[in-house]
Amino acid sequence: MILNPDHITIGVADAGPAIEFFALFGFRKSHVATIDGGVPARYMGMPSMKAQHITLALEGANFPFEIQRLQFDPPPGTDPGAYPTNLRKRGFNHLAFRVDDIEAATAYLLANGVTVLSDEMDYISRKLRLFEGPEGITLELVQRDD
Template sequence: MFLNVDHVTIAVADAGPAIAFFALLGFREEHVLTIDGGAPAHYMGMPEMKAQHITLALEGANPRFEIQLLEFTPTPGTDPGLHPTNLRERGFNHLALRVDDLGAAAKHLEANGVTMLSEELDYISRKLRLFEGPEGITLELVQWVGS
């Protein structure tokens, strides 16, 4: 039986700015492992893979939720293909994070230089707002209302 989301993994060129960004959202660095071949690399289908695997845990989340960053060595090229904020393409679309006060969360992000991608939208018992994360990924704030 499926219970809940456990984690999302995001490949980044530079983990430092991503760690700082997700700290704004309440994620704290928990541990860092170096992948240099071995079982994790084989599991992912890349037997020669070398990367830092950084686990960020959302403080106070119950159930537990993690963002896992992969910083590959060598760093992949600078062209990620189609821009990851293009929400009309197949594949990864966005990561949504539930908040208790959408307005306050958006102000906090904007005060720290985060680019908001939409105005607030009321939709199916929720307030929603898209914003841009590290390396152009799209994230969303979600506040449940009225239920």
């Protein structure tokens, strides 16, 4: 079912130092988007969310792997938020796995009692869906169009 890790998302107060840090490991900025409400904010369960979404891609990777930075406006505090998940906190946000068939993977997870946290969303040539993992962590499935 899982093909490979796709990306990890990390919430930050200031994306600049994080971009410089991950550049040391070969990650280069590949996409920047402003989230100001709309579909991406609703998908993450925060309809009024405002953030810069900065994608850093690992150059030369055999399979695409990204570190996505969310620089929230205003910056979030250190409160971990409410269970089961709070995607607005700083630090680890979610881990995403690439799949070849998001509908089949969703059906499999649902049949095994996994909680779905979002509807499916099309974003940047990908189908996405969030799930609740153990200890309230958030996992995402990604089906890329390529």
